[in-house]
Amino acid sequence: GFQNASSPLMEQLIFFHDHTLTILILIISIVGFNLFSTMHNTNIDQHMMESQGLELFWTIIPSFILIFIGLPSIRLLYLLDEVYNPAITIKTIGHQWYWSYEYSDFINLEFDSYMIPSNEMKMNMFRLIDVDNRMMVPLNSQVRTLITAADVLHSWTVPSMGIKADAVPGRLNQVNFYTNRPG
Amino acid sequence: MSEEGAAAGGAAGEGGAGDVEEFVLETAPFDPRFPNQNQTKHCYTSFLDHKRCVKARGEEFAACDYFRRVYTSLCPNAWVAKWEEQIQAGTFPGNI
Numbered sequence: 001g002f003q004n005a006s007s008p009l010m011e012q013l014i015f016f017h018d019h020t021l022t023i024l025i026l027i028i029s030i031v032g033f034n035l036f037s038t039m040h041n042t043n044i045d046q047h048m049m050e051s052q053g054l055e056l057f058w059t060i061i062p063s064f065i066l067i068f069i070g071l072p073s074i075r076l077l078y079l080l081d082e083v084y085n086p087a088i089t090i091k092t093i094g095h096q097w098y099w100s101y102e103y104s105d106f107i108n109l110e111f112d113s114y115m116i117p118s119n120e121m122k123m124n125m126f127r128l129i130d131v132d133n134r135m136m137v138p139l140n141s142q143v144r145t146l147i148t149a150a151d152v153l154h155s156w157t158v159p160s161m162g163i164k165a166d167a168v169p170g171r172l173n174q175v176n177f178y179t180n181r182p183g
Numbered sequence: 184m185s186e187e188g189a190a191a192g193g194a195a196g197e198g199g200a201g202d203v204e205e206f207v208l209e210t211a212p213f214d215p216r217f218p219n220q221n222q223t224k225h226c227y228t229s230f231l232d233h234k235r236c237v238k239a240r241g242e243e244f245a246a247c248d249y250f251r252r253v254y255t256s257l258c259p260n261a262w263v264a265k266w267e268e269q270i271q272a273g274t275f276p277g278n279i
Contacts, residue, residue: 146226
């Protein structure tokens with residue numbers, strides 16, 4: 001499954017995923033049941049050759065199912081590409097082996113963010129994920145993050161917001177997200 | 184790991200007065216010339232535009248400040264420092 005969503009787009013992605021997976025499970029169980037029961041059925045009708053009606057039925061129904069899946073998919077696809085005016089820009093720069101963050105809109109705030117090693121960890125921290133200086137983000141705001149790297153290729157992700165982008169040296173990748181939950 | 188802090192209203196440099204000013208967050212707006220994920224050109228073009236504006240109109244011209252704020256918000260400080268050094272040394276590859 002997915003982590004709990006921290007942004008409205010991720011909520012939509014999770015809903016779409018659940019919707020599609022439900023349909024898939026229904027289809028697979030119906031087909032699986034038919035397959036299973038046919039395999040174990042020894043009655044054979046030698047005069048049953050073809051049936052136009054049946055074939056029409058099982059062509060039309062899947063096309064409706066596909067439309068039923070495809071419409072939310074297209075909607076979500078365009079929703080993800082919406083244009084925003086962000087409230088704040090944060091630059092994320094990947095180094096070996098830490099991230100540094102720059103908040104340059106007003107005061108030039110820069111800091112490095114190292115992972116806390118397991119031997120220095122306290123019991124209330126996330127192992128291998130917690131860092132000394134966390135990247136702080138304002139709540140209920142549209143945030144633009146520009147991701148790049150200083151040395152080699154890295155990748156930056158926040159799974160609960162459905163964000164992942166590569167950090168490429170010499171390139172600025174832009175990712176927009178809206179924060180509606182603290183944490 | 185990102186953590187959301189307080190909402191966008193906060194004391195902007197107030198001392199012990201207890202007043203909280205409304206603070207509006209502003210940053211480089213959406214530029215339709217650069218609608219896609221790759222914003223490298225956006226950063227570089229803003230930097231060039233600022234230098235050309237200053238060269239054409241002088242340091243004091245207020246409208247040049249827009250470009251300066253855009254490239255400050257968008258460009259990593261390391262890139263800006265490197266370009267400034269190149270300009271000082273005369274090796275900047277762009278056309279100013």
